[in-house]
Amino acid sequence: MQKIEVLNNITHEQLKINPAFSAELGDNLVSTVTFFTELSEVQKEYPILCRKDPETNECQAVVLFGFEKNENLFLVDQDPATQSHIGWKAEYVPAAVARGPFSIGMHREGKETHKAMVHIDLNHPKVKSEKGQKLFLENGGQSPYLVQSSKTLEIINDGIPLTKLMFETFSKYNLLDSVVLDIEFNNQSKLKINGFETISVEKLSQLNGRALEDLNKSGFLQAAYFIATSMSNIRKLIDWKNRRLLAGGTN
DSSP states (O other): OOOEEEOOTTTTTTOEEOOOOOTTTTOOOSEEEEOGGGHHHHTTTSOEEEEEOTTTOOEEEEEEOOSSTTOOTTBOOOOTTTOSBTTBSSSOOOHHHHTTTEEEEEEEETTTEEEEEEEEETTSHHHHOSSOEESBOTTSOBOHHHHHHHHHHHHHHHHHHHHHHHHHHHHHTTOEEEEEEEEEOTTSOEEEEEEEEEEOHHHHHTOOHHHHHHHHHHTHHHHHHHHHHHTTHHHHHHHHHHHHHHTTSOO
């Protein structure tokens, strides 16, 4: 069960967060959401698919890490000397995972105004770890780790409304098509992934000048191509999965 508190430099002065990634720390996710504000980085290393949230019925962008429940092919043995993100095999970690135990909540100041404040889940496995990065300096200022975590939260907070607007624009021009992934691994096992959509490059190429101008000014034209071209990263995940199968199920 979560235990959420507003983060402050008095109550949480000595708190430490384990910055590493592992299944034991809760990172064995097969997928997570991603946002417009990070697509330029995410598309370099991950496949991005689109789907409707079953609860809100709103479209969301989803990053794929593996092919079955609790399978994250980006998790590797920890080697701080060689890894940009300890235990993670990529240069960029999507914000929804990188945020770890942190979140943003709105607090009322007066009758009209609301202020965004950083919250922390004290029951998160990365908080309960004995080793890790301190959040506050001796003078009460934020540590570099907390500064970076706050930037990650900004990616999410700023990205939520922009991602919603992006999908509204994609829907306006009917740019999303259903996609089915038929995959066969080297051990002859087969997998079919459906229920997702992706950007139709063909439909993009058929847009008139006004539509392209609309997409370009908003930044959503580039985002559309990011999503479409990211699908090539599926091949990388298949290769990693094949290697794991060959090695008997280990990285």
